[in-house]
Amino acid sequence: MSGPVGEPVLPTEPLELRPVRPQHADSIFALTQSSRAHLAPWMPWIHTTADRAATLEFVRQAMAQESAGNGTQFGIWWGGQLAGVIGYHPIRWPEREADIGYWLGQGFEGRGLVTRSACAVLDQAFLTLGLNTIGIRTAEANRRSQRVAERLGFSRVGVLSEGEWFVDHWIPLVVYQLAAAQWPGPLKPAQGSPAVILPGS
Numbered sequence: 001m002s003g004p005v006g007e008p009v010l011p012t013e014p015l016e017l018r019p020v021r022p023q024h025a026d027s028i029f030a031l032t033q034s035s036r037a038h039l040a041p042w043m044p045w046i047h048t049t050a051d052r053a054a055t056l057e058f059v060r061q062a063m064a065q066e067s068a069g070n071g072t073q074f075g076i077w078w079g080g081q082l083a084g085v086i087g088y089h090p091i092r093w094p095e096r097e098a099d100i101g102y103w104l105g106q107g108f109e110g111r112g113l114v115t116r117s118a119c120a121v122l123d124q125a126f127l128t129l130g131l132n133t134i135g136i137r138t139a140e141a142n143r144r145s146q147r148v149a150e151r152l153g154f155s156r157v158g159v160l161s162e163g164e165w166f167v168d169h170w171i172p173l174v175v176y177q178l179a180a181a182q183w184p185g186p187l188k189p190a191q192g193s194p195a196v197i198l199p200g201s
Contacts, residue, residue: 013079015116017086019200020062020073027082028075029055031105038106042142044166065090066200071098074197076117083108086117088125097133098125102148114148119184119194122152126180133179137164140172149176153183 020028029052032039039046049055062073071088084104091098100121102114125131136154138145150156154176161172 014077015113015195016077017074017117017120017195017197018077019066019198020059020075020085020087021200022056022059024075024082025052025055025059028059028085031082031084035106039103042139042145043103044164047167062087069093072200074117074121076102076104076113076195078108078111078113083113084117086114086121088121091129091131095133096131097135098131099135099137100125101136102145109144113195115151116193117195118148118152120197122178122183123194124197126183131180133177135178136176137173138176139164140174146174146176152178154178 018024029049032046032049032055036046045058049058058073065088066072070090070093073085073087075082076084076086082105084102086100086102089099089101100118102118104114122134125134134154136145136149137160138149140159146156155178156174157177158175159172160175161170164171164173
């Protein structure tokens with residue numbers, strides 16, 4: 001599921017997507033710690049990320065997913081700082097489709113970081129990986145995240161009334177989809193240049 005984001009204000013610092021690696025675990029955990037209250041309404045995993053070991057397990061799972069060819073989790077690095085994470089849920093290769101999710105740490109919203117990062121991921125998904133459909137699922141109450149999907153040209157296709165188990169209850173998720181034939185959408189040029197995807201190290 002996608003997390004809280006803001007309105008686009010184009011940044012000037014370099015924006016890079018780096019595949020998550022063990023050496024990034026301290027930065028990821030520190031960002032989740034400093035943004036815990038900010039992420040808690042939207043990200044169920046924040047409630048079980050109690051220590052650095054949980055972040056290292058996320059990195060391990062992300063690297064296993066990447067090694068299996070099922071999509072990459074990227075740190076969003078802006079001006080040398082970790083600002084958030086964006087990546088694929090496991091790719092469904094028979095259907096050539098996948099969902100993407102994203103979150104930003106507190107203080108990084110409103111700068112267009114998620115929109116530009118998503119542009120780079122969509123370029124990779126459609127132009128390099130040859131996927132046909134990308135989806136975004138976001139909490140029905142999270143209009144900021146929904147606006148990212150809408151700016152990128154995604155179509156709202158429905159609402160799952162019991163879309164995600166959130167700590168102790170179900171929450172509804174809004175489902176968006178974008179087909180390869182619709183990319184790049186008409187709004188893409190207005191968002192600034194996409195982030196640069198760097199190779200893993």
